[in-house]
Amino acid sequence: MNSDKIAKAVLFLASVIILLIAGGMIYSLVEGSIPAFKNFGLSFIWSNNWNPTRNQESYGALPFIAGTIITSVAALLISLPLSFSTSLFLGEYYRGTRLAKVLGTMVDLLAGIPSIVYGLWGFYVLRPLLIDLGLPNQGFGIFPASIILAIMIIPYATSLSTEIITMVPGELKEAAYSLGATRMEVIFSVIVPSARSGIVAGYILSFGRALGETMAVTMLIGNANRIPESFFGTGNTMASVIANQFGEADGLKLSALIAIGLLLFLITGIINSAGKLIIKRME
Amino acid sequence: MDATSKILRDNLGRRTFKDRYFRGLVVFLSLITISPIVLIIYKLVEKGIRQISFDFIIQTPPDTFEAMTALANGELIPGGIANGITGTLMMVVLASVLAIPVGVITGIYLYENPGKPMANLTRNISDILQGVPSIVLGLIAYIWVVKPITNGFSALAGSVSLAIMMLPMIVRSTEETLKMIPQTIKEAALALGVPYYKVILKVLIPTGFSGLLTGILLGISRVLGETAPLMLTALGSTMINLDITKPTSAVPLLIWEFYNDPNMVDLIWSSSLFLMAMVLTLNLLSKRIAARTK
Numbered sequence: 001m002n003s004d005k006i007a008k009a010v011l012f013l014a015s016v017i018i019l020l021i022a023g024g025m026i027y028s029l030v031e032g033s034i035p036a037f038k039n040f041g042l043s044f045i046w047s048n049n050w051n052p053t054r055n056q057e058s059y060g061a062l063p064f065i066a067g068t069i070i071t072s073v074a075a076l077l078i079s080l081p082l083s084f085s086t087s088l089f090l091g092e093y094y095r096g097t098r099l100a101k102v103l104g105t106m107v108d109l110l111a112g113i114p115s116i117v118y119g120l121w122g123f124y125v126l127r128p129l130l131i132d133l134g135l136p137n138q139g140f141g142i143f144p145a146s147i148i149l150a151i152m153i154i155p156y157a158t159s160l161s162t163e164i165i166t167m168v169p170g171e172l173k174e175a176a177y178s179l180g181a182t183r184m185e186v187i188f189s190v191i192v193p194s195a196r197s198g199i200v201a202g203y204i205l206s207f208g209r210a211l212g213e214t215m216a217v218t219m220l221i222g223n224a225n226r227i228p229e230s231f232f233g234t235g236n237t238m239a240s241v242i243a244n245q246f247g248e249a250d251g252l253k254l255s256a257l258i259a260i261g262l263l264l265f266l267i268t269g270i271i272n273s274a275g276k277l278i279i280k281r282m283e
Numbered sequence: 284m285d286a287t288s289k290i291l292r293d294n295l296g297r298r299t300f301k302d303r304y305f306r307g308l309v310v311f312l313s314l315i316t317i318s319p320i321v322l323i324i325y326k327l328v329e330k331g332i333r334q335i336s337f338d339f340i341i342q343t344p345p346d347t348f349e350a351m352t353a354l355a356n357g358e359l360i361p362g363g364i365a366n367g368i369t370g371t372l373m374m375v376v377l378a379s380v381l382a383i384p385v386g387v388i389t390g391i392y393l394y395e396n397p398g399k400p401m402a403n404l405t406r407n408i409s410d411i412l413q414g415v416p417s418i419v420l421g422l423i424a425y426i427w428v429v430k431p432i433t434n435g436f437s438a439l440a441g442s443v444s445l446a447i448m449m450l451p452m453i454v455r456s457t458e459e460t461l462k463m464i465p466q467t468i469k470e471a472a473l474a475l476g477v478p479y480y481k482v483i484l485k486v487l488i489p490t491g492f493s494g495l496l497t498g499i500l501l502g503i504s505r506v507l508g509e510t511a512p513l514m515l516t517a518l519g520s521t522m523i524n525l526d527i528t529k530p531t532s533a534v535p536l537l538i539w540e541f542y543n544d545p546n547m548v549d550l551i552w553s554s555s556l557f558l559m560a561m562v563l564t565l566n567l568l569s570k571r572i573a574a575r576t577k
Contacts, residue, residue: 007480011395014388015405018454021447022408025415028426085312093309105570106317112566113323114508116535117555120542121323151319158316182302205414212416214511219542239418243511261422265415272414276407 025265033259035252044259050225052245052253059256061263063227067235068264070228071142071217072210075149076203082150083157083206084199088187090158091165104162111155119219122148127220140222141234148216156206160279164198165191197278204275211268214239238264327556334553339363343522344537350546360549364557366523367537373525374438374517374533375503378445383499386450390457391483406458413451420444421512429516438524438531441517445509449502456498460491493572500569504562510535534558 036044040059047060086107094100126147127139135143168191176186192199222234223244236244238260249257342363345353350360389405396402424444433439464487472486473479488495513519518530519540538554541547 004479007478007483010480011388011392012401014385015392015401017385018389018405018409018412018450021450022412024427025419025423025447028423029419032422032426082312082316085309086316088309089313093306103313103317105567106320108570109563109566110317110320112504112508112562113320114510114535114555114558114562116508116510116538116542117323117327117559120538120551120555121319121326123542125322125326154316182298184302184305185298187305208414212414212418214416214418215539239416239511242418242422243514246515258422258426261419265419268414268416269411272411276410 029258029262029265033255033262035255036259039252044256045263048227057252059253061238061256061260063225064236064238064241064260065263065267066227067142067221068211068237068239068267070231070235071146071149071221071237072207074142074146074231075153075210076207078146078150079154079157079206080203083154083161083202086154086158087161087165087199091162092187092191093183095166107155107158110151113152115152115213115215116219118148118152119216122216122220135232137222137232137234140220141232142221142228142230143232145217145221145237148220149210149213152213152216153206153209156209157202160202160205161195161199164195164202164282168194197282201275201278201282204271204278208268208271208275211271212239212264214243218243324559327552327559331552331554331556334359334550335556336363339553339557340368341365344541344547344550346521347544347546350544350550354546354549360547364534364537364550364554366520366532367534367554368557369523369525370438370517370520370531370536371507371533373527373531374441374445374513375507377438377442377527378449378506379499379503381442381446382449382453382502386453387457387488387495389454391461391487393454393458394461406454409451409454412447413455415447417444417448417509418511418515420447421515423447424512424516433528436516436518436530438517438527438529441513441531441533442527444512444516445506448506448509448512452502452505453498456501457491457495460494460498461487463494464490493575497569497573500565500572504565504569507562507565508535508558510539514539534561 036059040047044060045065046062047058048062049058049060050063051058086103090100090104090107094103122144126144130144131139135141172190172194173186176190181189217237218240221236221240223236223240224234225236225241228235242257242261242264245253246257338361340363342361343366344364345360345362349362353360389409393402393406421444424440424447428440428443429436468490469482469486472482477485513533513536517533517536519536520530520532524531534554535558538551538558541550541554
């Protein structure tokens with residue numbers, strides 16, 4: 001009887017550890033960013049200064065928030081037709097075939113490629129291609145970073161939408177076919193409407209992925225600490241500025257980077273919770 | 284043929300044409316989707332395979348000057364990535380030691396207490412943890428370990444960041460695995476008067492073993508290639524280091540260093556090929572195990 005109590009206590013304790021880790025993370029990030037917020041106030045969030053010169057230091061997160069949102073939205077838009085088609089390929093047109101199995105495994109493998117390898121490929125293969133096409137800044141910038149990000153997030157949106165598309169009841173589709181609908185009409189008038197929230201949730205979760213990607217973006221975005229002038233200009237994201245500037249950071253600058261980390265944590269937390277909430281509603 | 288049926292026929296023709304066109308588009312875009320994986324692997328093999336040898340695995344990287352001389356003479360760059368391999372192994376093993384027990388036990392807790400507020404809270408928090416960008420986990424490990432515990436960059440700090448990353452994946456996969464075990468097996472053991480901890484150790488974990496293993500291997504394959512958090516924690520080292528309180532290299536960190544050194548740039552392809560081979564092998568292995576148990 002006593003051993004049962006101990007076993008239950010151990011189980012409970014492990015889940016308390018998870019809560020402590022999460023709570024501790026928020027505490028440490030907030031504590032670490034206090035100097036930055038004390039110095040610059042809340043306007044740290046919408047200030048676009050980034051000046052690390054001693055004695056006239058001034059930091060603001062806006063350029064990086066802007067860079068993060070622009071690259072992630074662009075990546076989402078680029079990946080949309082690709083992951084939608086792939087999920088139709090896997091979950092409708094070729095469902096259950098060997099071809100779908102092979103393709104599905106390859107899409108999964110895309111998720112397994114380390115970020116730094118994507119970065120290398122973008123740097124040595126994609127960038128020269130874009131230079132030939134006339135992209136300025138030696139092929140660095142928001143645009144190439146968004147393309148690579150799009151490839152990286154495809155598997156996340158695809159796997160969830162495929163699963164949901166596969167679950168659409170056969171009777172619904174057959175009813176539409178019996179009325180003379182073509183397959184494309186079935187897809188757009190039956191499958192997409194009934195799988196809509198799952199597909200949307202998949203895109204939201206993949207958007208959350210894009211927000212936090214670091215290495216590949218760092219290697220391609222050009223690392224300019226200002227608000228991007230155009231879609232083809234250079235910039236920096238929240239994750240990449242942390243990776244870039246951390247090495248030489250201490251004092252106020254370190255605190256500013258931790259504050260950017262806190263903001264990134266909050267933004268990804270909100271986006272991911274929204275995605276999970278939609279999934280939970282469906283169940 | 285009257286007018287109406289002619290219109291209908293033309294209409295049908297247009298609709299079937301659109302239908303075929305759409306199917307072609309779907310197939311075409313799907314092929315574009317998977318083309319990066321083919322192109323990336325091709326590029327890595329094409330440029331990296333000639334560097335791969337036994338020496339590549341057991342030697343440490345050359346210094347810049349050696350690499351420059353080799354380049355000037357048109358030879359292969361000597362040396363290898365032994366310090367990265369040992370560092371990666373050490374940090375991943377340590378991260379697993381930290382994350383697996385807590386993750387599996389929490390997963391069992393969630394499975395055993397469905398619907399309880401504490402379980403729901405833990406599940407939601409664990410889901411949120413899973414979405415935290417890896418670079419933020421690097422910051423956390425820097426604040427928790429580098430500054431107060433090891434007084435400098437260390438393998439331990441790297442392991443902590445990787446462990447936090449693995450933890451929610453293991454929690455999730457443990458709970459999902461256990462849910463698929465028939466309740467009757469557990470109830471049979473409890474009816475025999477087997478103590479609760481023995482039911483967990485001798486019934487639940489062995490029955491769900493391959494599922495747990497799949498989750499753990501997938502978790503490991505995810506953290507193997509992580510670079511960003513290690514840049515803020517383990518930093519890197521030119522020598523083989525087995526002391527967890529000292530800066531340590533890792534294969535992805537070495538790739539980053541090679542990338543930033545014009546003389547060493549040739550080594551990025553072989554190192555990436557090696558890293559990809561490790562990650563993809565683990566990935567496919569875990570899928571194989573999962574498929575066999577289903």
